[in-house]
Amino acid sequence: MTNSNAPELNTALLIDGENISSTWAGRTITASAALGGLLVKRAYGNATKIKGWDEAPGIRLVHTGAGKNSADIALAIDAVDLSYSGRVQSFILVSSDGDFSHLATFLRERGHRVLGIGEDKAPLAFRKSCTDWQTLEARPQDLHQKILAELRKQKGGILINKVSPTLRVSLGVTLSDLEEKSWRKYFEKRSDSFVISGEAQQTRITAR
Known part of the structure; x- marks a missing residue:
């Protein structure tokens, strides 16, 4: 019917x-x-x-x-x-x-x-x-939680120059989705969630 x-x-x-x-x-x-x-x-x-x-x-x-x-x-x-x-x-x-x-x-x-x-x-x-x-439109907090969860999968952290391609492929997220002008500024603003170590190209981001 x-x-x-x-x-x-x-x-x-x-x-x-x-x-x-x-x-x-x-x-x-x-x-x-x-x-x-x-x-x-x-x-x-x-x-x-x-x-x-x-x-x-x-x-x-x-x-x-x-x-x-x-x-x-x-x-x-x-x-x-x-x-x-x-x-x-x-x-x-x-x-x-x-x-x-x-x-x-x-x-x-x-x-x-x-x-x-x-x-x-x-x-x-x-x-x-x-x-x-x-x-x-994604709420900023929702986007942050997705990024945090994805980087927690990176055991031992991830080099900062690998962040952009990794998040683009896994989440479809790029810098244009953020208020910050660089990934470094994004992570520095959220020191309660991420640890930044090393310098220049050897800068490593580790999720807490």
């Missing part, structure tokens, strides 16, 4: 997995519910570089290899294909990359509603290209 109250599956959720951390998976699904049932839920990126999207419930990870901009291109191709298929009425583009403003504009010209979801750093041009926009 068909459930007459079930939402019509006419929305595509397309995620730039190399730009948005999988920690936002739940938030994107929740935001998507307002547009109707999700026919397509895909995240795009190099599966060897992005963590968590392959485990996000209901989201299919599309492995796009290591080519430059390959994730962006694959996402855009799928969006155009879905538009012409006639099966999708609304699109949700999840990224903070301003290059997707062109795709959002194209989809709107085709008569689709486009919800953009991204971080606060997303360019204004991309936001205005979408029908609606939602900003992903």
Whole structure:
């Protein structure tokens, strides 16, 4: 028996997995519910570089290899294909990359509603290209706890020049997500949670 109250599956959720951390998976699904049932839920990126999207419930990870901009291109191709298929009425583009403003504009010209979801750093041009926009915002304390938990996994600490690539891969966190202008300033401000030892390139960060 068909459930007459079930939402019509006419929305595509397309995620730039190399730009948005999988920690936002739940938030994107929740935001998507307002547009109707999700026919397509895909995240795009190099599966060897992005963590968590392959485990996000209901989201299919599309492995796009290591080519430059390959994730962006694959996402855009799928969006155009879905538009012409006639099966999708609304699109949700999840990224903070301003290059997707062109795709959002194209989809709107085709008569689709486009919800953009991204971080606060997303360019204004991309936001205005979408029908609606939602900003992903992490509370500073939540972000700090995630960083602390991740660095506690580094037995014996981690060299400061390894912090950025480690947290980018594991959490999708970069300096642009922080108020501080450098990782050193971030750790110095939180001396109750981290110990800084050594100098220059041999500076080592240890989580308490």
